[in-house]
Amino acid sequence: MGIAEFARDGRVVVGERPGAAVVAAVGGFLLLDLVAKLAGTTVFFVGTKLLGGSLTVSSLLSMVVDGLLVGLAVGLAGIGLSMTYSILDFANFAHGDTVTVGAFLGWVAAYITAGLGTGAPIAELFMLNSGRQLSTVSTLAPVLLGLVVAGVGSIGIVLLIDRLTYRPMRDTDNISLLIASIGVALALRYLIAFVFGTETSGVASGGLRVTVFSMISVTDNEITLLVVSVLLMLGVHLLLQRTKLGKAMRAMADNEDLARVTGIPTERVIRLTWILGGGLAGIGGYLLVLESGTISFNFGWILLLLIFAAVIVGGIGSIYGAMAGGILIGLVDSLALIWLPSGLTRASAFLVLIVVLLLRPSGIFGGVSTA
Amino acid sequence: MSTVDTIRGRLDALPDVGLVVGFIGAIWAVMLVLAIAVGGANWANLAAGFVGSVTVLIGGYAILALALNLQWGYTGLFNIGIAGFMAVGAYTTAILTAPTDPAAGAVPGLGLPLWVGLIGGMVMAAIVGGLAALPALRLKADYLAIVTVAFSEIIRLIVNWDGLAEVSLFGVPVGTGGATGISFKSANDVASTLINGVGQPLVTAAEGVGVSGPNLANLTYGILLLLVVAASYWVLARITDSPFGRVLKAIREDETVTQSLGKDTRLFKIKTFMIGCALMGLAGVLFRGQAGYISPQQFRPTITFYVFAALIIGGSGSNTGSIVGAATFSGLLFYLPARLGENISLGGTRAPGNIVDAVAGFASLDPAPLLAYIISNVSTLRFVLIGVVLIYIIQNQPDGLLGHRNEPATSVSLDRPQSGSGGETDE
Numbered sequence: 180m181g182i183a184e185f186a187r188d189g190r191v192v193v194g195e196r197p198g199a200a201v202v203a204a205v206g207g208f209l210l211l212d213l214v215a216k217l218a219g220t221t222v223f224f225v226g227t228k229l230l231g232g233s234l235t236v237s238s239l240l241s242m243v244v245d246g247l248l249v250g251l252a253v254g255l256a257g258i259g260l261s262m263t264y265s266i267l268d269f270a271n272f273a274h275g276d277t278v279t280v281g282a283f284l285g286w287v288a289a290y291i292t293a294g295l296g297t298g299a300p301i302a303e304l305f306m307l308n309s310g311r312q313l314s315t316v317s318t319l320a321p322v323l324l325g326l327v328v329a330g331v332g333s334i335g336i337v338l339l340i341d342r343l344t345y346r347p348m349r350d351t352d353n354i355s356l357l358i359a360s361i362g363v364a365l366a367l368r369y370l371i372a373f374v375f376g377t378e379t380s381g382v383a384s385g386g387l388r389v390t391v392f393s394m395i396s397v398t399d400n401e402i403t404l405l406v407v408s409v410l411l412m413l414g415v416h417l418l419l420q421r422t423k424l425g426k427a428m429r430a431m432a433d434n435e436d437l438a439r440v441t442g443i444p445t446e447r448v449i450r451l452t453w454i455l456g457g458g459l460a461g462i463g464g465y466l467l468v469l470e471s472g473t474i475s476f477n478f479g480w481i482l483l484l485l486i487f488a489a490v491i492v493g494g495i496g497s498i499y500g501a502m503a504g505g506i507l508i509g510l511v512d513s514l515a516l517i518w519l520p521s522g523l524t525r526a527s528a529f530l531v532l533i534v535v536l537l538l539r540p541s542g543i544f545g546g547v548s549t550a
Numbered sequence: 551m552s553t554v555d556t557i558r559g560r561l562d563a564l565p566d567v568g569l570v571v572g573f574i575g576a577i578w579a580v581m582l583v584l585a586i587a588v589g590g591a592n593w594a595n596l597a598a599g600f601v602g603s604v605t606v607l608i609g610g611y612a613i614l615a616l617a618l619n620l621q622w623g624y625t626g627l628f629n630i631g632i633a634g635f636m637a638v639g640a641y642t643t644a645i646l647t648a649p650t651d652p653a654a655g656a657v658p659g660l661g662l663p664l665w666v667g668l669i670g671g672m673v674m675a676a677i678v679g680g681l682a683a684l685p686a687l688r689l690k691a692d693y694l695a696i697v698t699v700a701f702s703e704i705i706r707l708i709v710n711w712d713g714l715a716e717v718s719l720f721g722v723p724v725g726t727g728g729a730t731g732i733s734f735k736s737a738n739d740v741a742s743t744l745i746n747g748v749g750q751p752l753v754t755a756a757e758g759v760g761v762s763g764p765n766l767a768n769l770t771y772g773i774l775l776l777l778v779v780a781a782s783y784w785v786l787a788r789i790t791d792s793p794f795g796r797v798l799k800a801i802r803e804d805e806t807v808t809q810s811l812g813k814d815t816r817l818f819k820i821k822t823f824m825i826g827c828a829l830m831g832l833a834g835v836l837f838r839g840q841a842g843y844i845s846p847q848q849f850r851p852t853i854t855f856y857v858f859a860a861l862i863i864g865g866s867g868s869n870t871g872s873i874v875g876a877a878t879f880s881g882l883l884f885y886l887p888a889r890l891g892e893n894i895s896l897g898g899t900r901a902p903g904n905i906v907d908a909v910a911g912f913a914s915l916d917p918a919p920l921l922a923y924i925i926s927n928v929s930t931l932r933f934v935l936i937g938v939v940l941i942y943i944i945q946n947q948p949d950g951l952l953g954h955r956n957e958p959a960t961s962v963s964l965d966r967p968q969s970g971s972g973g974e975t976d977e
Contacts, residue, residue, distance in 0.1 A: 269692070270695065270696060301906060302904055302907055305905075306905075344941055348945055351948075354691055355944050357695065358858065358944050359941050359944045359945065361858065362859075362939075362941035362944065363937065364937070365855065365934070365936055365937030366933075366934045366938055368933070369930050369937070372933075373905070373934070376904065484703060488700070520712075522707065522711040522713070523707055523708070523711050525703075529700040529701075529703055529704050529707075533697050533700050533704075536696065536697050537686065
């Protein structure tokens with residue numbers, strides 16, 4: 180596998196040390212600065228502000244919670260990207276749009292079931308613009324139904340796309356597959372724009388606000404995101420550890436020909452990879468909309484680079500890495516606000532992506548393919 | 551296969567210049583026919599507008615596709631940060647040439663002449679490209695892709711950031727204008743001055759047949775862009791035919807072998823990357839900054855993928871193919887569908903506001919609302935078409951229209967002589 184070779188590449192190892200030192204120094208400085216900010220002190224050096232400032236513990240905590248929630252959904256979506264990257268060996272640029280498709284299918288289902296009987300015209304419900312805001316507490320059944328539809332619907336879509344696009348090109352090089360996925364991404368995104376338009380719709384807002392430890396305030400929708408994504412991640416863990424599928428996937432990621440010779444039905448494993456990855460991507464998108472409240476035709480595409488960051492930080496091919504990478508990138512994206520102006524926080528997540536790719540392309544956990 | 555092979559055979563028979571001129575001429579003819587069909591008495595002005603806009607698009611995408619072809623087609627560097635390097639070039643030119651005393655609310659610049667700005671933009675894009683390439687080029691192709699796209703987004707976020715909208719640099723106020731963008735003296739102004747000065751008789755003649763001044767200026771600008779394309783083509787042909795170019799092709803075929811022959815492939819790759827980025831920076835200002843105004847919105851990653859579509863249609867590895875691909879993409883896939891959608895009406899059926907109403911009509915066996923909806927949304931659907939074309943080409947014709955002419959790394963042909971029976975010619 181290419182990643183393993185990379186880790187062993189002598190030049191990379193030599194080049195790694197100065198880079199790692201810089202990263203450690205920057206990290207240490209930021210940590211020191213954070214402590215000073217929390218303590219409310221400012222350190223001056225030759226007349227200029229060196230570090231410190233002020234930051235309340237509660238605003239730090241709310242940033243952590245925000246980052247954690249977004250990170251969980253990104254991690255959930257990242258599992259599929261990581262799996263296709265290691266098993267089919269290509270960077271799937273259509274993954275972000277799979278997230279969007281799943282979210283739209285789920286929300287249309289939730290919106291229509293919640294709106295039935297209220298007399299709202301079906302066109303308004305379908306277009307998600309009747310103005311109604313769903314929440315887990317007030318409309319539990321439609322929200323759960325939407326969750327299932329998002330998963331099942333996106334599975335259907337990715338299987339169709341695999342059949343039409345990727346399956347005829349199983350033996351081609353990974354750049355051709357990457358380009359094909361760019362084509363898929365364009366087609367999917369603008370099909371959604373064709374059906375649902377290009378406006379952003381508000382579809383959800385928290386129905387109930389809970390205060391935990393008298394400091395952290397979360398909504399019912401955010402709790403739903405937390406519970407569902409943790410449960411799903413646990414489910415994926417059990418599925419891969421307790422069934423033969425996980426072993427088969429690891430074998431395929433390692434060496435596809437050898438796996439086939441050993442009698443692993445590679446085509447079936449690929450199908451299961453798409454089912455698992457596509458379903459989780461759709462659900463991840465659905466949950467993100469539940470948390471953020473708005474949906475638009477290109478939100479998954481915008482999210483894609485963040486998902487890539489999560490997958491690469493966690494190590495391509497590692498499912499636990501994708502989960503951990505997602506949370507880490509979510510936290511970076513949210514906590515960067517402490518040090519950076521709001522327009523540049525997203526850039527920090529991309530910077531982390533670039534730094535990890537340059538210094539440690541196998542991911543921060545060392546690139547163990549846990550499948 | 552066979553139809554494509556026939557087309558290919560005919561394309562091969564033409565000399566390159568004839569091929570490109572013929573292609574662009576054919577697209578112009580299509581625009582002319584469309585203008586005559588829908589324009590009525592005003593057809594001449596409409597035709598000038600269509601042809602002018604499509605020529606600008608062809609010129610812009612051709613420069614970008616040529617630059618990408620140098621990086622990817624010749625050297626195998628998979629750069630999907632094109633938008634970012636375009637932004638660097640365009641913003642540098644804009645900051646250098648924006649007036650020092652701008653209109654109220656606009657950002658001041660350094661007020662330098664345009665040619666200084668263009669050179670500055672190219673140099674800066676090359677420098678930034680070199681800085682990006684220095685660490686990134688040792689990565690695998692797909693990692694390089696992700697790094698470059700992330701890099702281009704970082705550039706866009708930085709120029710979008712209001713903290714740099716207006717800053718004082720050594721006491722001189724300059725800035726990017728943040729999300730609102732920046733106005734500067736554009737190359738288009740030069741073209742307008744040219745056409746309204748020296749070309750005054752031409753303007754009078756054109757107005758005689760009903761072509762408006764702005765449309766004529768736009769057309770002139772498009773033709774100027776095509777001249778830039780020709781110049782870029784000439785430079786790139788010189789580069790790729792040189793010993794330097796042979797090394798690039800060798801890197802694409804097998805980097806290890808090239809290294810073992812004593813070539814410092816890293817240096818070659820960085821140089822190539824920088825030349826390509828300089829050209830992308832130039833295209834950034836000439837194409838996106840045509841109207842003398844740029845904003846971060848114009849440098850979203852999607853434009854990168856359009857350039858890829860153009861190059862893949864034309865066939866990566868061939869400079870002529872890059873231009874033909876850019877013409878096909880921008881003329882037939884990008885521009886034509888939008889104009890068709892605008893100008894076709896379905897005898898009185900108004901397009902429904904959303905797809906539910908459109909499909910509802912279909913249920914009562916009336917396809918007109920759905921058709922009207924499709925036509926009114928053609929500018930969205932053309933991107934679906936572009937995606938599908940991209941998938942089709944990569945599956946069935948990965949060489950594009952002309953990519954089979956991918957120049958080999960050797961200076962003499964290694965092809966076996968054609969055998970009479972023609973059994974196994976296909977690789």
